[in-house]
Every structure is written in C-alpha cells, then in structure tokens.
Amino acid sequence: MFDDCSCTAYKQVRMHPEDLTTLAVTMEPGLVEDMKEFFARRCLSVIADREGERQGVWKRSGMKGSAFHVQAKAERIFQAAQRNDVETVMKELPDLINYGIFTGLQAEAGNVDGEWPWIG
Numbered sequence: 001m002f003d004d005c006s007c008t009a010y011k012q013v014r015m016h017p018e019d020l021t022t023l024a025v026t027m028e029p030g031l032v033e034d035m036k037e038f039f040a041r042r043c044l045s046v047i048a049d050r051e052g053e054r055q056g057v058w059k060r061s062g063m064k065g066s067a068f069h070v071q072a073k074a075e076r077i078f079q080a081a082q083r084n085d086v087e088t089v090m091k092e093l094p095d096l097i098n099y100g101i102f103t104g105l106q107a108e109a110g111n112v113d114g115e116w117p118w119i120g
Contacts, residue, residue: 039097046094058102062114066103073099 058066073096080088106114 047098058099059106059111060115061102061106062111062116063103063106064112065114065116066099066106069099070096070103 073092076092077089
C-alpha cells in the first residue's frame with residue numbers, strides 16, 4: 001500500500017514534524033489533499049453533528065478518557081476489518097481519528113485525568 005516515497009515522507013515527518021513542507025514535497029501526489037478532504041468531510045462533520053448535543057464531554061474525559069475511547073474504537077475497527085466489514089470500519093474511523101486528536105489536545109492542556117470520577 002505504501003510505496004518508498006510515502007515511507008520516506010513518514011520518516012522525515014517523524015524526524016522533523018515542524019517541517020511539513022517536506023511531507024508535501026515527498027509524499028505521493030494528492031495524498032495530503034486526500035487526507036485533508038477525508039478529515040474535513042468525515043471527521044469534522046461528526047464533531048459538528050455531536051458537539052451541540054454533547055457539550056464538549058470529550059474535554060471532561062481528559063486524556064485518559066479519550067485514550068480509552070481510542071482503544072475501544074481501534075478494537076471495533078480491527079474486528080470489523082477482520083470480517084471485511086467496510087461499512088463498520090468507515091463508520092468508526094472518524095471517531096477514532098477525532099478521539100486521537102482529543103487525546104493529544106488534552107495531553108497538551110495538561111488535563112490528564114479529566115473530571116470523570118472513575119479515572120485517576
């Protein structure tokens with residue numbers, strides 16, 4: 001799936017994450033745009049749909065709570081992939097990506113435990 005060009009770009013980004021121009025130059029043509037489009041179309045729409053009703057519950061869960069959701073979503077995706085269940089993979093994937101981002105945001109904010117009483 002990944003050619004030498006993509007793998008080289010990945011290594012460069014890991015070594016120099018502040019230099020995303022390297023990623024854009026060495027990545028296969030169109031991949032960065034495809035990734036942005038997928039995120040905007042699928043992941044941001046999920047946040048927009050749910051944020052109004054849930055009122056930022058992800059912030060109250062902290063880093064540990066978000067990481068818990070990452071683990072659960074990853075397990076669902078893995079199981080669905082083993083069954084060749086593309087529909088479930090595509091349904092769960094935006095949540096996995098969003099919870100991964102939420103985990104990082106909470107880590108950066110120093111909100112490790114959040115406000116959930118069972119975490120700590």
